[in-house]
Amino acid sequence: MAYRIAVLPGDGIGTEVVPQAIRVLDKIAEKYGHQFEYKQGLIGGAAIDATGHPLPEETLGLCYNSDAVLLGAIGGPKWDNLPTHLRPEVGALLPLRKELGLYANIRPCRMYSALADASTLKKEVLEGTDMVVIRELTGGMYFGPKGRETVDGVERAWDTMLYSTPEIERIVRLAFEAARKRTRKEVCSVDKANVLEASRLWRETAIRVAADYPDVTLTHMYVDNAAMQLVRNPRQFDVVVTENTFGDILTDQASMLSASLGMLPSASIGGNVALYEPAHGSAPDIAGQKKANPLATILSAAMMLEYSFNLVTEARAIEDAVEKVLSKGFRTGDIMEAGKILVNTEEMTDRVLEELA
Amino acid sequence: MAYRIAVLPGDGIGTEVVPQAIRVLDKIAEKYGHQFEYKQGLIGGAAIDATGHPLPEETLGLCYNSDAVLLGAIGGPKWDNLPTHLRPEVGALLPLRKELGLYANIRPCRMYSALADASTLKKEVLEGTDMVVIRELTGGMYFGPKGRETVDGVERAWDTMLYSTPEIERIVRLAFEAARKRTRKEVCSVDKANVLEASRLWRETAIRVAADYPDVTLTHMYVDNAAMQLVRNPRQFDVVVTENTFGDILTDQASMLSASLGMLPSASIGGNVALYEPAHGSAPDIAGQKKANPLATILSAAMMLEYSFNLVTEARAIEDAVEKVLSKGFRTGDIMEAGKILVNTEEMTDRVLEELA
Numbered sequence: 001m002a003y004r005i006a007v008l009p010g011d012g013i014g015t016e017v018v019p020q021a022i023r024v025l026d027k028i029a030e031k032y033g034h035q036f037e038y039k040q041g042l043i044g045g046a047a048i049d050a051t052g053h054p055l056p057e058e059t060l061g062l063c064y065n066s067d068a069v070l071l072g073a074i075g076g077p078k079w080d081n082l083p084t085h086l087r088p089e090v091g092a093l094l095p096l097r098k099e100l101g102l103y104a105n106i107r108p109c110r111m112y113s114a115l116a117d118a119s120t121l122k123k124e125v126l127e128g129t130d131m132v133v134i135r136e137l138t139g140g141m142y143f144g145p146k147g148r149e150t151v152d153g154v155e156r157a158w159d160t161m162l163y164s165t166p167e168i169e170r171i172v173r174l175a176f177e178a179a180r181k182r183t184r185k186e187v188c189s190v191d192k193a194n195v196l197e198a199s200r201l202w203r204e205t206a207i208r209v210a211a212d213y214p215d216v217t218l219t220h221m222y223v224d225n226a227a228m229q230l231v232r233n234p235r236q237f238d239v240v241v242t243e244n245t246f247g248d249i250l251t252d253q254a255s256m257l258s259a260s261l262g263m264l265p266s267a268s269i270g271g272n273v274a275l276y277e278p279a280h281g282s283a284p285d286i287a288g289q290k291k292a293n294p295l296a297t298i299l300s301a302a303m304m305l306e307y308s309f310n311l312v313t314e315a316r317a318i319e320d321a322v323e324k325v326l327s328k329g330f331r332t333g334d335i336m337e338a339g340k341i342l343v344n345t346e347e348m349t350d351r352v353l354e355e356l357a
Numbered sequence: 358m359a360y361r362i363a364v365l366p367g368d369g370i371g372t373e374v375v376p377q378a379i380r381v382l383d384k385i386a387e388k389y390g391h392q393f394e395y396k397q398g399l400i401g402g403a404a405i406d407a408t409g410h411p412l413p414e415e416t417l418g419l420c421y422n423s424d425a426v427l428l429g430a431i432g433g434p435k436w437d438n439l440p441t442h443l444r445p446e447v448g449a450l451l452p453l454r455k456e457l458g459l460y461a462n463i464r465p466c467r468m469y470s471a472l473a474d475a476s477t478l479k480k481e482v483l484e485g486t487d488m489v490v491i492r493e494l495t496g497g498m499y500f501g502p503k504g505r506e507t508v509d510g511v512e513r514a515w516d517t518m519l520y521s522t523p524e525i526e527r528i529v530r531l532a533f534e535a536a537r538k539r540t541r542k543e544v545c546s547v548d549k550a551n552v553l554e555a556s557r558l559w560r561e562t563a564i565r566v567a568a569d570y571p572d573v574t575l576t577h578m579y580v581d582n583a584a585m586q587l588v589r590n591p592r593q594f595d596v597v598v599t600e601n602t603f604g605d606i607l608t609d610q611a612s613m614l615s616a617s618l619g620m621l622p623s624a625s626i627g628g629n630v631a632l633y634e635p636a637h638g639s640a641p642d643i644a645g646q647k648k649a650n651p652l653a654t655i656l657s658a659a660m661m662l663e664y665s666f667n668l669v670t671e672a673r674a675i676e677d678a679v680e681k682v683l684s685k686g687f688r689t690g691d692i693m694e695a696g697k698i699l700v701n702t703e704e705m706t707d708r709v710l711e712e713l714a
């Protein structure tokens with residue numbers, strides 16, 4: 001079967017790591033007899049430079065007409081001072097997710113035992129951590145009404161955290177479905193229901209939805225406590241579900257459990273065409289130096305095989321290859337430790353390809 | 358000189374730890390020849406049970422007519438299902454801060470070397486951490502316009518993150534003043550200026566204020582990255598300043614650097630009468646069992662001596678006593694480790710009093 005993949009490298013290290021994931025997909029195609037058709041599109045700063053807009057119509061059309069989208073990373077200091085609607089994150093990533101109806105971001109956070117020493121947390125605290133954070137992506141403060149005005153000579157600015165019951169229900173339901181497939185079957189819903197009205201609606205909705213999933217345990221946690229518990233005892237979490245801004249903060253924090261953002265894949269789902277991208281950004285500070293860790297993008301491609309194409313064996317083969325490469329001691333700079341072998345972006349991929357051979 | 362202290366034990370372990378701080382203050386009074394006059398007031402659930410309101414007028418009057426306020430903790434499951442305006446946090450703590458004009462929360466986060474092993478972070482990551490987080494307290498989403506409505510049969514709820522330039526300027530200025538008194542003289546302003554309008558006004562204002570402090574270095578960090586950096590490399594921070602919700606999350610997260618919330622004092626300042634309280638909550642799960650760590654409240658009393666009464670020698674004496682007690686191996690349950698001596702709430706205070714003798 002042929003799968004059409006929209007490939008959007010974007011900016012900075014995005015242009016370095018995406019080709020590495022394609023090398024891995026090509027190896028999978030060869031080994032398992034699949035056909036992947038890649039069509040490349042412009043997004044972010046690269047698209048601004050070429051077309052004047054961070055998310056050109058052509059790119060959006062390409063995504064709609066694909067079976068899945070593989071994205072690198074977008075943005076960089078060059079485009080930081082453009083008007084808001086043209087900036088890469090606001091002008092491309094947020095509308096892309098919205099246009100594709102991708103209301104859920106899924107970030108697995110599993111501890112690789114070979115990397116346990118590379119984290120700033122103690123090994124015994126991390127050991128056994130295997131959680132998934134599900135973040136609402138298209139609602140909340142990033143999309144709610146916002147503005148700036150001068151009243152009686154005083155300037156003020158605001159953003160609105162706005163959620164409707166259906167928006168909350170679909171993401172909470174997705175979390176329950178995910179939990180049902182896991183061993184522990186636990187959902188921890190994170191909110192700030194003691195002070196926020198939107199959080200109270202969130203919590204009420206979660207409690208109502210829970211009635212449909214008697215096999216899953218629902219707990220609630222305030223977001224400030226969750227930020228604390230992620231450092232104190234990450235093992236306590238199975239599936240975490242939360243709104244957009246809180247999820248933005250908690251997923252980045254949780255990423256530190258895995259030693260580096262360079263290790264973390266993500267999937268954004270909800271519509272017909274899902275989006276797969278590494279959790280890291282465009283990292284302008286190391287761009288063009290072959291230092292980027294390609295594993296997050298390679299593991300994102302594995303998530304694509306599993307979630308969008310249902311190629312579970314192939315996905316596991318990639319994940320196992322990554323685990324073996326790490327066990328053999330190969331490390332990019334972001335996860336380097338004494339006694340390990342430092343490799344660059346391409347060399348890391350070479351090692352993964354060897355394991356897949 | 359006589360100092361009038363409003364004492365508000367509140368709920369749960371608040372009623373256990375506040376008397377311990379008073380024992381320490383009494384010892385200081387005796388040793389250094391001061392006079393502390395305590396007047397007790399009701400707040401939180403205890404006030405609801407007695408008067409029907411979590412912040413009675415009488416308590417507010419007591420605070421206005423004092424030189425400083427020492428608060429324990431408020432809230433508990435018993436009062437969780439009351440209407441919003443009567444709940445302890447929304448009905449008492451938030452309005453108390455607002456009424457007293459306490460727009461800044463100050464949380465020092467210093468690593469006690471005796472406790473370095475008790476943290477979930479590696480000792481070498483924590484070593485040398487000495488930061489202060491300054492959180493805006495009276496603006497943002499917790500106080501902005503909020504509500505719930507049904508539009509075309511769909512229920513929705515919202516909260517507004519609203520900031521005016523003067524609100525931002527005074528807290529940022531306070532951060533620069535604090536940084537100026539420190540060795541590194543660095544302010545890291547945390548926002549989400551890539552997507553939030555309120556954050557953009559925050560950042561512009563910080564940059565403008567910075568011009569008045571050429572001796573202080575200003576940097577900016579997105580809140581999701583800050584949550585990550587606090588785990589990755591906490592030593593990088595000197596003074597952190599941020600808005601209310603982000604500060605709520607980051608201060609609780611930062612508290613984990615110090616092994617336990619039970620160690621962390623806080624001060625809320627800005628008006629004529631400042632408020633001192635431990636960073637921890639009412640901890641209903643351990644209330645009434647003499648397990649609570651009194652050190653956060655004792656250290657809050659030390660902050661009161663320093664900030665409100667300018668009794669710096671006395672404040673240092675308390676801090677030194679706490680450090681010695683920890684070095685000698687005494688621990689409450691929250692910071693207990695193998696090989697240390699477990700003590701209860703009163704016994705921990707006894708050890709502090711011995712050091713002050």
Ligand SMILES: [Mg+2]
Pocket residue numbers: 248249252581582
């Ligand atoms: Mg983020």
Ligand SMILES: [Mg+2]
Pocket residue numbers: 224225605606609
């Ligand atoms: Mg908090």
